[in-house]
Amino acid sequence: MLDQYFKDIFKTEKIGDATEQSYYPDLKNFLEKWAKKKNKIFHITTIPKRTDGGNPDFRVLTAKKDLVGYIEAKSSTTEDLNSIEDSEQLKRYRSTFPNLILTNFFEFRLYRNGELIDKVSVGRPFVIYQLKSVPPVENQDKFFKLLEKFFSFSIPTTTTAKSLAIELAKRTRFLRDNVITEELKEEQKEGTQTLEGFYLAFKDHLIANLKAQDFADLFA
Numbered sequence: 001m002l003d004q005y006f007k008d009i010f011k012t013e014k015i016g017d018a019t020e021q022s023y024y025p026d027l028k029n030f031l032e033k034w035a036k037k038k039n040k041i042f043h044i045t046t047i048p049k050r051t052d053g054g055n056p057d058f059r060v061l062t063a064k065k066d067l068v069g070y071i072e073a074k075s076s077t078t079e080d081l082n083s084i085e086d087s088e089q090l091k092r093y094r095s096t097f098p099n100l101i102l103t104n105f106f107e108f109r110l111y112r113n114g115e116l117i118d119k120v121s122v123g124r125p126f127v128i129y130q131l132k133s134v135p136p137v138e139n140q141d142k143f144f145k146l147l148e149k150f151f152s153f154s155i156p157t158t159t160t161a162k163s164l165a166i167e168l169a170k171r172t173r174f175l176r177d178n179v180i181t182e183e184l185k186e187e188q189k190e191g192t193q194t195l196e197g198f199y200l201a202f203k204d205h206l207i208a209n210l211k212a213q214d215f216a217d218l219f220a
Contacts, residue, residue, distance in 0.1 A: 005029075006128075006135055024058070066154065077125065198219065203215075
């Protein structure tokens with residue numbers, strides 16, 4: 001199966017103008033074939049609708065439409081996933097999504113509740129880009145075990161006030177930093193006053209020295 005996956009990646013690369021998203025169908029097809037071989041059905045959506053925690057590149061659902069997890073893909077020429085792992089985007093994803101894979105289409109890292117629990121490299125990208133050949137498969141069994149861990153996950157039900165508060169806090173931070181703060185900047189730049197109108201009303205009637213950052217936190 002991985003042999004065919006690499007052939008598909010190689011074929012996409014040979015076109016000559018491939019972008020990161022050009023490889024999405026190759027990965028999706030491979031994952032669907034792997035699931036079918038396991039007699040499992042999953043719905044895999046590329047570039048799904050934005051969530052309250054961000055917008056990873058793949059969303060995986062069970063046949064009953066229960067959420068399994070997300071996959072964030074980076075360019076296949078990105079060799080250092082450590083720098084991606086430490087980026088603000090990945091930190092946010094890891095804190096929001098309890099079952100997440102980060103990949104450059106050759107290396108796969110699995111995070112469970114924000115912690116790295118497994119990583120596997122299945123091939124060497126330089127074989128495609130420098131040697132112009134289909135790379136040999138590496139660590140296939142380990143990779144399939146990583147996939148088993150990812151696809152067997154189910155989102156735990158929130159049953160206590162504490163766990164609910166934690167989940168809501170994650171989403172509130174995202175709302176503050178990536179929605180309200182950014183929207184305020186855009187409105188101030190464009191001269192529109194939807195959120196900024198609230199901000200000015202808060203300053204005029206509630207807190208005279210209220211800063212935009214503090215308003216975003218308060219409003220979220």
